[in-house]
Amino acid sequence: MAYVLALDQGTTSSRAILFDQEGNIAGVAQHEFPQIFPQPGWAEHNPVDILTSQLSAAVDVLGKVSATPRDVAALGITNQRETAIVWDRATGKPVSNAIVWQDRRTAPMCARLRDEGVEDTVRAKTGLLLDPYFSATKIAWMLENIDGVRARAERGELAFGTVDSWLIWNLTEGKRHVTDRTNASRTLLYNIVEDRWDKDLLRIFGIPASLMPEVVWSSEEVGRVTAALGPWDVPIAGIAGDQQSALFGQLCTKPGDAKCTYGTGCFLLENIGAKFRLSQQRLVTTLACSTQKRLEYALEGSIFIGGAVVQWLRDKMRFFPYAPVVESIAGGVPDAGGVVFVPAFTGLGAPHWDPYASGMIIGIGRDTGIGHIARAAIESIAFQVADVLKAMDADTGIKCTELRVDGGAAANDLLMQFQADLLGIRVNRPGILESTAQGAAYLAGLATGFWTSVEEIAKTRSERLFEAKPERAEMDRRYRRWKAAVERAKGWNQPDAQV
Numbered sequence: 001m002a003y004v005l006a007l008d009q010g011t012t013s014s015r016a017i018l019f020d021q022e023g024n025i026a027g028v029a030q031h032e033f034p035q036i037f038p039q040p041g042w043a044e045h046n047p048v049d050i051l052t053s054q055l056s057a058a059v060d061v062l063g064k065v066s067a068t069p070r071d072v073a074a075l076g077i078t079n080q081r082e083t084a085i086v087w088d089r090a091t092g093k094p095v096s097n098a099i100v101w102q103d104r105r106t107a108p109m110c111a112r113l114r115d116e117g118v119e120d121t122v123r124a125k126t127g128l129l130l131d132p133y134f135s136a137t138k139i140a141w142m143l144e145n146i147d148g149v150r151a152r153a154e155r156g157e158l159a160f161g162t163v164d165s166w167l168i169w170n171l172t173e174g175k176r177h178v179t180d181r182t183n184a185s186r187t188l189l190y191n192i193v194e195d196r197w198d199k200d201l202l203r204i205f206g207i208p209a210s211l212m213p214e215v216v217w218s219s220e221e222v223g224r225v226t227a228a229l230g231p232w233d234v235p236i237a238g239i240a241g242d243q244q245s246a247l248f249g250q251l252c253t254k255p256g257d258a259k260c261t262y263g264t265g266c267f268l269l270e271n272i273g274a275k276f277r278l279s280q281q282r283l284v285t286t287l288a289c290s291t292q293k294r295l296e297y298a299l300e301g302s303i304f305i306g307g308a309v310v311q312w313l314r315d316k317m318r319f320f321p322y323a324p325v326v327e328s329i330a331g332g333v334p335d336a337g338g339v340v341f342v343p344a345f346t347g348l349g350a351p352h353w354d355p356y357a358s359g360m361i362i363g364i365g366r367d368t369g370i371g372h373i374a375r376a377a378i379e380s381i382a383f384q385v386a387d388v389l390k391a392m393d394a395d396t397g398i399k400c401t402e403l404r405v406d407g408g409a410a411a412n413d414l415l416m417q418f419q420a421d422l423l424g425i426r427v428n429r430p431g432i433l434e435s436t437a438q439g440a441a442y443l444a445g446l447a448t449g450f451w452t453s454v455e456e457i458a459k460t461r462s463e464r465l466f467e468a469k470p471e472r473a474e475m476d477r478r479y480r481r482w483k484a485a486v487e488r489a490k491g492w493n494q495p496d497a498q499v
Helices: 045-065 105-113 119-126 137-147 147-153 164-169 199-205 243-248 308-315 324-332 371-398 415-421 436-449 454-458 472-489
Strands: 002-008 013-019 025-032 071-080 085-088 157-160 177-179 213-215 219-224 235-241 258-262 268-275 284-287 297-303 340-342 360-362 403-408 426-430 462-465
Touching: 002 045, 002 340, 002 436, 013 045, 013 436, 025 045, 025 284, 045 164, 071 164, 071 243, 071 436, 085 147, 085 164, 085 219, 105 119, 105 137, 119 199, 119 403, 137 147, 147 157, 157 164, 164 177, 164 219, 164 235, 219 284, 235 243, 235 436, 235 454, 243 258, 243 268, 258 371, 258 436, 268 371, 297 371, 308 324, 308 371, 324 371, 324 415, 340 371, 340 454, 340 472, 360 472, 371 415, 371 472, 403 415, 415 426, 415 462, 436 454
Parallel strands: 002 071, 071 235, 177 213, 258 403, 403 426
Antiparallel strands: 002 013, 013 025, 085 157, 219 235, 258 268, 268 297, 284 297, 340 360, 426 462
C-alpha cells in the first residue's frame, strides 16, 4: 500500500492529505465550510458541513492521485479541539450547531464556577483553567438552553463528541463512539492523572456520563471505514487533537522539545515527559500523543487569534485580496511605525485568559499606512507567542533554545525572522509545514506498520533555520510596548466596565 491518509478537520476548512513512505505529500484536497456567528462572541459550525466537507475532501484527494482506498494503509484523524457536538444516537442527527472552541458565550458560567471555588479542583484533575474555550461549559449550555436536550441526555439517547468522535461515528456508521486521550484532555471532564472520565467533574458541570465516548490511545486501530462515501474499509488507526498531532508531527517526543503551530490561532506546546505537573504561569497541562500506550504530558499555551488577524485584514478591512500578499505589503515598510496591534477579537488566551479583552490598534499617526498596520498585525502573532514561551520557560526553569514551527502562517519569512529576533533563539521550520496532518499520518502509520519507528520517520525530515539577530535592546523595547498595549486592551468588554 502506497499511502497513509490524514483527515485534517480544521476551524475554517476540512483537508485530506496523502503521505507516502518518505513522509512527503502525494496529494492534498481542501474544502472550506461556512462560519456561523449568531451573536457577538458566539461561533458555530453546522456538524453536517464539517462531515460533508471532510468526506468530499477525502474522495477528492484520492482522485487527484488516481488512487483507491486499497492503496491506503491507514487513516489518521486530527481535528479542531474543544468544539462540542451533541447528536442523537438513533438517528445520528445533531441537536444543534456545534459550538466552536472560539465561542465565548459561557464566560459568565466560568466566572460563576470560579466564584464557587471549584477551579482548583478542576485544575488538579485536568490541568486546565475554567475558560469558555474548553468543551464542558459548551455541553452544559446545550443541555440547559436547547429544548428537550437535557431530558434526552438523561435517558441516554444522546452522544457527545469533539470533532474526531463525530467523524469516526459517521465513518463507522455509528459502530464506534470514541475519542482519544488528547481530545478527551481538552473537555474539562477527563482526569489526566487517573486516566478516566471524572465523576466529580461531570457532576460539577451537570453532564450525564452516558453522553461520553470511549477513550482510546492516539496510535491504535479503532475501527474500519464502512461509510459508503468515505475511504471504504481503510483502518482508522490515528487520532489526535490538532495541536498534539502537530507536536508529534514535529517529532517533539523528548522532554524540552517545543513547537508552535501558526494557524487560525497559535498553539505552543512543550513536551514535559511522563510526570504530571501544574503550570504556575496560567498555562495548561495537557496529554500528549503516545505510541507506547502510556500517559505523557505537555505544557500548552493557546492563542486565539494568530493567522486569523491576516484574514481579518483581508476580509473585513479589504487591505488585500489574498492572504499571502500581506508579507510583501508589510515588507514595504522598514518597521510598524510605532503601531501596535492587539488582535483580541475573541478575548485573550494564554497566559492572560481574559475573555473580555478587546481588539485594539494603537500608535496610529498621520503617516500611518496600510503597510504599518499589516506589519503590526504580523508582529502581533510573534508577540503573543513570546508571551507564552516566556511563561513556559518560567514554568520549566529551562530556557527554550529552539522553537519548531508549522502551520500556514509559518510560511511567512518576515514573521519567522521577527519571531526569532524577538525570542532571541533559533526558529526551525520543516520542509513540510503540514505537521498537524503529518502527525496524524505518523500515528496511524506506526500503528499499522507502515512505518516501523520514530527514528525511521526522522530520517526523512528537512528544515530551514532562522537565527536570531543581535538586536536585544530594540526587541526588548518593542516587547515592553506590546505589554503596555495588552494591558490597555484587557477588560474592555467587561459587562460592568466603567469606561
